[in-house]
Amino acid sequence: MAIADRMAPLIGGSSAIRKMFEEGRQLAQEYGAENVYDFSLGNPSVPAPASVNETAVRLLRNEDPLYLHGYMNNSGFEETRQAVADDLNKRFGASFAMTDIIMTVGAAAGINDILHLFLNPGDEVIAFAPFFTEYRNYTIAAGGNLVAVPADMETFQLNIDALDALINEKTKIVIVNNPNNPTGVIYSGETLDRLEQVLEKAQKRIGHPIYVISDEPYRELVYDGCELPFMPDHIRNCLIVYSFSKSLSLPGERIGYVAVSPKIEDHDLVRDGIGVTNRIGSVNAPSLMQLVVRECLNDRPKIEVYDRNRRLLYGNLTKLGFDCLMPQGAFYLFVKSPLETSAAFVDAGRKEHILMVDAAGFACPGYVRLAYCVSTEMIERSYEAFRRLAKACGLEERK
């Protein structure tokens, strides 16, 4: 077998995900799609704002195709990068230069670009459990090892003391995902200030910078008037990774950016380096979509739908006796398994045609993730199935 040692285990792992997808299809065929309740996928259910397609059509009609579909600076159209910098500076009182913005093939490519820039074989990336499964795979593909900080099972905030103990000479990157997938938790400014204190001490100890990837695909999806802290205000060595997948409901288009904080150590080298790894990885972000998002930076899909779904699903499940975290952002509900293992709970759900994701994959067994970026009507329909599941798990309804 000629396949790389580090990749071989990932190929087996991927078929588990596909298996779940196939099971959903099979259940729908067997029992009818209306009797299957698929909460497994983080695929936006609210369409892109109309301005996106209107802008795209106008550009396609009026602009020179050699400009629209052609190469630009590998880091992106300067007019888009300037618009992103201006927007961040205006919204957050930041001072990004146009050149601090590198347009990327979604957040995935942005994270890959950074990891490829920094990781020598065996270097370590630290993520706080529970975390997005792919962080581990991005790290492995770049030749590094992912180290998981155990979850703080009380608050699901950042377990900063545990982080401190894990930092060593091989630590290059820490990933923070705010709001968090899968918990929906928002990390507060105070939490991030504590993180910064620990990181500053650790960087002196190990003698090189630790860069923090602030992975912010859910930045615009916050509820109840919560304020999301602006990471570079709290963390010096911060690289923002952003995606328009959720803020403009464009997950398939693969459009996002890396914003290099002006304050970071070795700023010019890191900025130029990400430009290089981005060019090597994908040449540039898709051109038409770069020009579309430039004009739609502050447009949003109807996130009140997600908010309604959030309240409805949280209300239903807590009433039925489940323990859930009330999400402050993103579009996931994190539910504690009432059975001994989350795997058993996922199985029990499947018997009621409810598809949930075992949070063991997010390095947090004992919980499951429900994506509520689904139709409100499906959540309503699923109530009886959840009632049967609660009963099967021995739960009692709350008054």
Place this chain on the structure above:
Amino acid sequence: MAIADRMAPLIGGSSAIRKMFEEGRQLAQEYGAENVYDFSLGNPSVPAPASVNETAVRLLRNEDPLYLHGYMNNSGFEETRQAVADDLNKRFGASFAMTDIIMTVGAAAGINDILHLFLNPGDEVIAFAPFFTEYRNYTIAAGGNLVAVPADMETFQLNIDALDALINEKTKIVIVNNPNNPTGVIYSGETLDRLEQVLEKAQKRIGHPIYVISDEPYRELVYDGCELPFMPDHIRNCLIVYSFSKSLSLPGERIGYVAVSPKIEDHDLVRDGIGVTNRIGSVNAPSLMQLVVRECLNDRPKIEVYDRNRRLLYGNLTKLGFDCLMPQGAFYLFVKSPLETSAAFVDAGRKEHILMVDAAGFACPGYVRLAYCVSTEMIERSYEAFRRLAKACGLEERK
């Protein structure tokens, strides 16, 4: 400095390219754009066929935005993959299944996906000089080493005996670029059959498969009625990497595919593995463009413009006394340096405001590359500048 050892040299190297780009800008500012002759960039000068924008507008107007811009199977929309497979099967008598096609973020991502799948640290990728500069960078980013087969300076065909001597236990991949960038040469079916003989013996010798990446972004750009051999007919362990950058003039959109030959060793593992590395690298190819190319697979930009440019530039330069290869495909003219070094020749050209790329970067010093994907009018205008350059190099006009 926290940057990975393998990446540090690439960051310095990239500023040389940017420097050239900046120099072109400066020259244009100083002397007027009409007095600068930029042959440095392989950016299509012929716009996308009208069908591309028409299809995009129709889809944007009529299709559900959740479908257009949403996630699909990470390897691509099944309807697009089926259309690509059907088209290849019809055109080349092949037998690709839908699942053998993985839609990618252009050819760059396709090559990266394959290298990340196969390369352990220190594994080797072999490319035939002269080759596209980025092959080396893709290989380094994936943790491997690129080994260059010296060019056959007589024919610029594949130097197969030299290849044989370079294959060892660490060899995982051989890259063939047909038609070739930067020479414009087409490798014949007989050449590829000889390559296959050597590879089959070598694979027995080293005990594992050597996969051949057939990098085919210029597949549709062939002239004089030349026939481009279909690689899987000649090479058993063949992975086609294709891009619509040139065939539909969409280089900025980043849309292409990997086609896994049904005959390759460990077929299912390789196919699934590329699906996984593609998912990890970029999640999926841009969704709207996947649906656009599906309907435009056999549309072409006006390649007769490139053909006209080819004849004109080749005719002008040979008349002035330069030695050039007559390109059979792609849109590059490969010119022998009349000065002792190609670096000196590039410098001499710059004095006449002619921007050429030193083929030392393609592992073939002594030559330069001229991209003739420019306006025909610029080629006409450049004649006098080339005349002065020829004179400065001591060349005599041919009758």
